Amino acid sequence: MTTEPWKRSDLDWPVHEAVVAWETPFFEAGYDVVERPDGERANYYWLNPSNAVIVLAVTDDELVLVEQYRPRLRTHTIGLPAGGIEDNEEPAAAAHRELHEETGYRADELSHVESYVPSGWTRYVRHVFFATDLKPGTPAPDDGEVIETTTAPVDEVLDVVRSRDTVNGLALTPLLLAREEGLL
Incomplete structure (x- = not known):
């Protein structure tokens, strides 16, 4: 079965911080502060419901x-x-x-x-x-x-x-x- 790729540790683009901005009984919403290949950091937003x-x-x-x-x-x-x-x-x-x-x-x-x-x-x-x-x-x-x-x-x-x-x-x-x- 497919794994959860966001839980991998061998990331191509390093994650410097993971922020949960909002929680409900059904999901979390937040963003990762990610370093791009050019060295710039950016926020990448996500929703995290249950599988x-x-x-x-x-x-x-x-x-x-x-x-x-x-x-x-x-x-x-x-x-x-x-x-x-x-x-x-x-x-x-x-x-x-x-x-x-x-x-x-x-x-x-x-x-x-x-x-x-x-x-x-x-x-x-x-x-x-x-x-x-x-x-x-x-x-x-x-x-x-x-x-x-x-x-x-x-x-x-x-x-x-x-x-x-x-x-x-x-x-x-x-x-x-x-x-x-x-x-x-």
Whole structure:
């Protein structure tokens, strides 16, 4: 699985100071004072949420999707079950938990597809999992989550996710990775 490159000690550009400017229960925001190759120092800003999982769950020939209103974007999105990894939780355990919380489904089979850093601004790793042999159940969303579970035919899911005015980019990379691996 992808490591957290910001924790490396063999840096090409030395970090002289790391400043946490703001903390919330969900992330830290700050900057590093970095020395460029020309010797000049500059601030490079970052957000540091917890690492996360996203789950491609297939039942029959359909992919399980979640639809929800995202207040930060001020719109409804359609995408994949996803969420943060809790302290001392393994990514696979978080994938099982998030799939169940958001959709009610439990997966008998769960495989790791890929892990990647999704943005140059954020310091977190997103772990993508593929879930099969699903058993339906009752969702148990976190407080404040209002999520509707739906499905789409596997061969149409990219079109479904891209059909909104606001494309849910969270889902696009995992969908393309799974397609590249021959899973979709």
